[in-house]
Amino acid sequence: MTAMTRILIRHEFILGILFVIVLFAMASQNDRFLTTANLLNQARLMTEVGLIAIPMTFVIVTGGIDLSVGSILGLCAILLGVFWQNLGLPLPAAIGLSLAAGTAAGFANGLIVTRFRVPPLIATLATLALYRGLAEGISQARSVRGYPDWFAVLGRGDFLGIPTQLWLFALVAAVGIFVLRFTTFGRTTYAIGNNEAAAEFSGLPVVRTKLLIYTASGFISALAAIVFVSRVSTTRSDMGSGIELEVITAVVLGGTSIFGGRGMVIGTLIGLCLMQILQNGLSLSGVRGDGTTVVIGAVLIVAVLISNLLSRFSSD
Amino acid sequence: MTPILELKNITKAFGPVKVLTGVNFDLRPGEVHALMGENGAGKSTMIRIAAGDHRAEEGEIRLDGDVRRFAGPREAQAEGIIVVHQELLLFPALSVAENVFLGHQPKTAAGLVDWGRMRREARDLLDRLDCPNLDVDQKVSRLSVADRQRVEIARALSRNARVLIMDEPTAALAEADVKRLLEVVRRLRSEGVAIVYVSHRMNEIFEIADRVTVLRDGVSVGTKPIAEVTEASLVSMMVGRDIHQLFPKEDIPRGEKRLELRSVSLAGVVEDISFDLHAGEILGIAGLVGSGRTELAQTIFGVTPATSGEILIDGKPQKIASVREAIDAGIAYVPEDRGTHGIIRAQPLRENVSMAILDRLTKFSVVDTGREQSLASDAIKRFSIRARDARQRVGQLSGGNQQKVVLAKWLATDPKILILDEPTRGVDVGAKTEIHRLMGDLAKKGLAILMISSELPEVLGMSDRVLVMREGRLSAIVDRKDASPAAVGAAMMQGRREPARAGAAR
Ligand SMILES: Nc1ncnc2c1ncn2[C@@H]1O[C@H](COP(=O)(O)OP(=O)(O)OP(=O)(O)O)[C@@H](O)[C@H]1O
Numbered sequence: 001m002t003a004m005t006r007i008l009i010r011h012e013f014i015l016g017i018l019f020v021i022v023l024f025a026m027a028s029q030n031d032r033f034l035t036t037a038n039l040l041n042q043a044r045l046m047t048e049v050g051l052i053a054i055p056m057t058f059v060i061v062t063g064g065i066d067l068s069v070g071s072i073l074g075l076c077a078i079l080l081g082v083f084w085q086n087l088g089l090p091l092p093a094a095i096g097l098s099l100a101a102g103t104a105a106g107f108a109n110g111l112i113v114t115r116f117r118v119p120p121l122i123a124t125l126a127t128l129a130l131y132r133g134l135a136e137g138i139s140q141a142r143s144v145r146g147y148p149d150w151f152a153v154l155g156r157g158d159f160l161g162i163p164t165q166l167w168l169f170a171l172v173a174a175v176g177i178f179v180l181r182f183t184t185f186g187r188t189t190y191a192i193g194n195n196e197a198a199a200e201f202s203g204l205p206v207v208r209t210k211l212l213i214y215t216a217s218g219f220i221s222a223l224a225a226i227v228f229v230s231r232v233s234t235t236r237s238d239m240g241s242g243i244e245l246e247v248i249t250a251v252v253l254g255g256t257s258i259f260g261g262r263g264m265v266i267g268t269l270i271g272l273c274l275m276q277i278l279q280n281g282l283s284l285s286g287v288r289g290d291g292t293t294v295v296i297g298a299v300l301i302v303a304v305l306i307s308n309l310l311s312r313f314s315s316d
Numbered sequence: 317m318t319p320i321l322e323l324k325n326i327t328k329a330f331g332p333v334k335v336l337t338g339v340n341f342d343l344r345p346g347e348v349h350a351l352m353g354e355n356g357a358g359k360s361t362m363i364r365i366a367a368g369d370h371r372a373e374e375g376e377i378r379l380d381g382d383v384r385r386f387a388g389p390r391e392a393q394a395e396g397i398i399v400v401h402q403e404l405l406l407f408p409a410l411s412v413a414e415n416v417f418l419g420h421q422p423k424t425a426a427g428l429v430d431w432g433r434m435r436r437e438a439r440d441l442l443d444r445l446d447c448p449n450l451d452v453d454q455k456v457s458r459l460s461v462a463d464r465q466r467v468e469i470a471r472a473l474s475r476n477a478r479v480l481i482m483d484e485p486t487a488a489l490a491e492a493d494v495k496r497l498l499e500v501v502r503r504l505r506s507e508g509v510a511i512v513y514v515s516h517r518m519n520e521i522f523e524i525a526d527r528v529t530v531l532r533d534g535v536s537v538g539t540k541p542i543a544e545v546t547e548a549s550l551v552s553m554m555v556g557r558d559i560h561q562l563f564p565k566e567d568i569p570r571g572e573k574r575l576e577l578r579s580v581s582l583a584g585v586v587e588d589i590s591f592d593l594h595a596g597e598i599l600g601i602a603g604l605v606g607s608g609r610t611e612l613a614q615t616i617f618g619v620t621p622a623t624s625g626e627i628l629i630d631g632k633p634q635k636i637a638s639v640r641e642a643i644d645a646g647i648a649y650v651p652e653d654r655g656t657h658g659i660i661r662a663q664p665l666r667e668n669v670s671m672a673i674l675d676r677l678t679k680f681s682v683v684d685t686g687r688e689q690s691l692a693s694d695a696i697k698r699f700s701i702r703a704r705d706a707r708q709r710v711g712q713l714s715g716g717n718q719q720k721v722v723l724a725k726w727l728a729t730d731p732k733i734l735i736l737d738e739p740t741r742g743v744d745v746g747a748k749t750e751i752h753r754l755m756g757d758l759a760k761k762g763l764a765i766l767m768i769s770s771e772l773p774e775v776l777g778m779s780d781r782v783l784v785m786r787e788g789r790l791s792a793i794v795d796r797k798d799a800s801p802a803a804v805g806a807a808m809m810q811g812r813r814e815p816a817r818a819g820a821a822r
């Protein structure tokens with residue numbers, strides 16, 4: 001098989017085509033869709049899911065899963081408000097502490113998965129409940145408002161004509177692409193997902209790599225919390241609930257195998273954009289929210305089916 | 317007599333690579349037909365075509381004289397063509413009985429699985445295979461390789477095999493288990509089952525086969541009754557040239573002490589092991605499967621760190637608590653189970669070869685793919701690995717070539733101490749001599765080599781000293797001049813009560 005056909009049947013390539021088709025279909029349906037203002041606004045809206053999807057790609061490539069990201073987001077959002085308003089800390093310090101808390105939460109996930117060998121699905125299902133419970137306990141159903149203006153720049157402002165948080169997202173995505181694709185860390189991530197025992201027998205730092213990945217997942221979830229709070233300029237304890245499903249959908253749609261060992265950050269990015277324009281385009285055309293969910297589910301199934309079919313030709 | 321199974325003019329290519337060209341093969345009822353050939357000659361591929369796993373581009377398959385096309389393995393199985401694959405394909409979490417009847421469980425009138433009957437019939441099948449002490453409720457993950465294989469064969473029998481194809485069934489077995497397996501094969505033959513038997517081991521072929529077919533580079537070189545061939549003529553049919561020396565062992569002066577173990581134990585598995593290993597020496601470890609040889613090797617390599625005792629490298633005590641520390645101390649380990657510990661099937665050859673030295677191939681932790689590529693190309697040349705290129709996924713290589721990849725991967729670490737666990741398992745005669753010669757060269761360069769092998773001739777032929785293990789303990793260390801099959805065999809068996817009931821494999 002030539003290199004060209006190999007590229008043509010890559011999941012990421014098929015997804016890219018699908019993306020272009022959907023883009024044109026949506027644009028022809030509605031003339032408010034394909035405008036710079038709308039697209040930039042959509043990019044702003046998808047940043048939180050997108051940020052978390054980057055470390056989630058790593059997690060899923062190792063053959064794991066992190067269901068607790070939404071709860072970490074909620075917890076960190078609450079902590080930000082509490083540190084700033086109730087404890088009277090300066091906002092930058094509150095941000096720093098909140099980021100530290102998210103990192104610690106991710107590290108705890110990593111410890112449970114690696115040291116105690118609890119399957120990631122179960123470990124993070126438990127911490128999903130645990131972290132959300134903590135968030136609700138701390139917030140006592142009160143919300144925090146009145147953040148200073150400078151803070152809103154992150155979530156609602158622009159930098160060089162592009163939403164501020166998009167720069168942050170681009171940075172995280174670039175780091176993700178680079179690390180997974182070119183470094184020993186990325187190599188180890190794939191090796192773990194494909195054959196963990198062989199990775200261990202090769203002297204690769206399996207435990208440390210997994211620990212770092214879950215920790216990064218916690219840290220980025222906290223970062224997403226800061227962006228989220230800044231964008232909506234209020235803090236509530238139910239923030240980010242259910243976001244893990246959107247994140248996982250984007251990653252899997254992007255061609256990462258849920259069994260591990262296969263996947264790329266680029267794929268995740270395309271998957272994410274595809275999901276976002278579907279949501280936006282459909283709602284502009286007056287389709288209700290649950291209708292949109294059905295469409296996204298269908299697209300997910302079709303994308304996975306096509307790539308399975310094609311990978312049969314490529315495997316031998 | 318019409319052959320029961322006949323392959324005519326079979327051609328098969330994977331992409332641009334032709335693997336089989338015009339292969340002919342026929343199988344008569346009640347015969348054992350050996351299939352031989354070098355690594356990558358196309359034996360497994362031919363078998364997969366006969367079993368409906370692969371479709372041939374050209375040629376036909378005849379069953380009882382009628383041309384058939386199998387759409388998939390299920391159709392072939394329905395006709396009684398059953399394969400025991402090179403890589404055993406059992407479900408480790410299921411019980412023996414469940415594995416035997418997977419996919420065709422006996423049902424009750426209500427359509428539910430008839431557990432009682434299933435267990436009874438599994439029991440009967442295993443008795444037929446002469447393994448009365450294999451428990452049908454045992455989980456397969458707890459069985460030794462030999463027992464797993466019996467389960468595979470029972471599974472074949474449960475489908476009323478008329479044609480039983482065995483792809484390197486003895487590659488993973490110890491001598492005693494091989495004997496039992498050959499017994500089973502004979503019994504099946506006398507019951508009228510036609511058997512295709514793939515193996516690289518000459519003595520088995522001469523013991524069991526009625527006819528032999530040789531494949532070379534995807535072409536069938538010839539089919540002969542076993543009485544008309546000799547070991548030498550088979551080898552030259554396979555490799556196209558003569559191989560003179562079987563064990564090219566050279567005398568190398570013993571260098572300084574590289575590795576020393578002082579009463580090393582791994583609680584409950586290996587007990588109180590002491591020996592030393594010198595530069596330029598090849599120390600063989602003999603023992604039955606389950607005698608703790610692999611466990612000892614993995615203890616030295618830091619997979620399961622020692623619970624007591626001392627390991628000294630170059631005379632200095634060395635703590636080895638992890639694989640990383642072992643590699644850094646200059647130890648390399650070529651594992652016994654290459655599928656689960658040696659290679660990553662889904663990743664390219666290139667990434668497999670560099671895996672153990674990834675940290676040395678980096679600049680600011682970015683993998684230097686240029687150097688990696690040249691490392692892989694060198695390995696392909698040095699070990700004559702048959703692969704399309706360095707980007708081919710290792711899972712697509714033939715079994716013996718996968719083994720060469722593992723060897724290349726570990727020699728890339730430039731070790732001082734090399735532990736080889738069944739280094740020639742599934743490797744053809746030519747490559748086997750090559751590996752043996754390589755071991756000699758490495759020893760000459762001052763490597764200290766520890767070699768575990770279940771093939772007694774290999775241990776005796778290659779080692780300067782033989783360390784014999786029994787039930788987790790050292791039972792003897794025999795010098796080369798005293799190492800006779802009888803002496804080593806006796807040390808292996810001494811005081812054993814129950815024969816060939818191997819401990820659980822990892
Ligand atoms: N799925 C595949 N895709 C590409 N090439 C393949 C595939 N399967 C096998 N091959 C190639 O076909 C050739 C024959 O392989 P095969 O497994 O039949 O060899 P073999 O005779 O069984 O060797 P061994 O004794 O080492 O098991 C090899 O060169 C191998 O790389």
Ligand SMILES: [Mg+2]
Nearest residue numbers: 360402714715
């Ligand atoms: Mg084979």
